[in-house]
Amino acid sequence: DGGITQSPKYLFRKEGQNVTLSCEQNLNHDAMYWYRQDPGQGLRLIYYSQIVNDFQKGDIAEGYSVSREKKESFPLTVTSAQKNPTAFYLCASSTPGPSGGGDEQFFGPGTRLTVL
């Protein structure tokens, strides 16, 4: 089955520790995205990548880092510099759309990160 997987589903971290969230897709999509969602709020873009070995900062990139060494994988590291990391993290992927734009994004199940 094609899809996007995120692991782990729940993650606990002590203050001051870095943690890496996994995102893998087998949809052969070029583009991948990381969002943060706080309770009762919408999605805020952290980082995105339209092609391998290239990525762009989103609206709230501070305290986060990413890599895109493979088309299938787009891991997100939440660093100790992120002052309020407790949130629901969503990964998505998409194909390029017409005229250089994009298409619908397919989402993973999310990782809920809690800082203790």
Place this chain on the structure above:
Amino acid sequence: GESVGLHLPTLSVQEGDNSIINCAYSNSASDYFIWYKQESGKGPQFIIDIRSNMDKRQGQRVTVLLNKTVKHLSLQIAATQPGDSAVYFCAENRGRGRNYQLIWGAGTKLIIKP
């Protein structure tokens, strides 16, 4: 600033009635709009999309209307069912190529009354 927003944070609808969820956008250059449904604790699921060369698009029990004159988008759900309870997000596209991204609205929570 440019944003995608929603008129109502919560919408309560009687089961069986039609639901209408609204969304305003301010970037006249956006040419692609999407509606997503998010159930509690899950990732958003695609419902329906529409490109700016269209005014209306219908899916199964859902219709999206686009009014470019007033920069307004709406999602209509026919014969609302309990399974429609969720938060609904609209999104618009922004940028091209390596800068392409979706801009998301704040969401509307749809509550179905029995």
